Amino acid sequence: NAGVTQTPKFQVLKTGQSMTLQCAQDMNHEYMSWYRQDPGMGLRLIHYSVGAGITDQGEVPNGYNVSRSTTEDFPLRLLLAAPSQTSVYFCASSAGASGRSIGEQYFGPGTRLTVT
């Protein structure tokens, strides 16, 4: 199993540009989440999904869109990039409530995004 994969690893955008961060998992996990990590602020939840076709907002959703058309994929879209979105973005997945590893998150390697 590849686990959780993310692309790209690094990205530089200009203010106002848009892009999509890709995330895929091959563990058949129901739950997927996007977090951003900023110095001294831990991880903050952007959006999450409890299954294909179902998404919900997290703590810091403004400026980001998500969709989940398949169990495996959960892309994060930045519509109009702003310098405040400079951060490291992590995608994570976890099994459903019936799994032995309930609540345990599996993280991708991250995407380091700089908006100038």
Added chain:
Amino acid sequence: GNSVTQMEGPVTLSEEAFLTINCTYTATGYPSLFWYVQYPGEGLQLLLKATKADDKGSNKGFEATYRKETTSFHLEKGSVQVSDSAVYFCALSANTNAGKSTFGDGTTLTVKP
């Protein structure tokens, strides 16, 4: 809402020293508790977990006990190594919504030879 508070860092220790990183939480019900570790340039990976009160999670010499009476899940290791240098995150997950986790701010540990 749920919250996790970790002791502020950074923490610097000499090799073979004893490590404690404090973690307390606020949550309704009976959450599952986790410690994750992040090495430089990598994503987070699970270090250990406990799913009910008085459970002890352990891995790679690290231990933490789920204390419901004090709402705590402190991380300990008896003898740290240089290779333990990393950022450690305490987290909880409500069993009623296993897809969402709440993380502490992280504690940076540096171990010197």
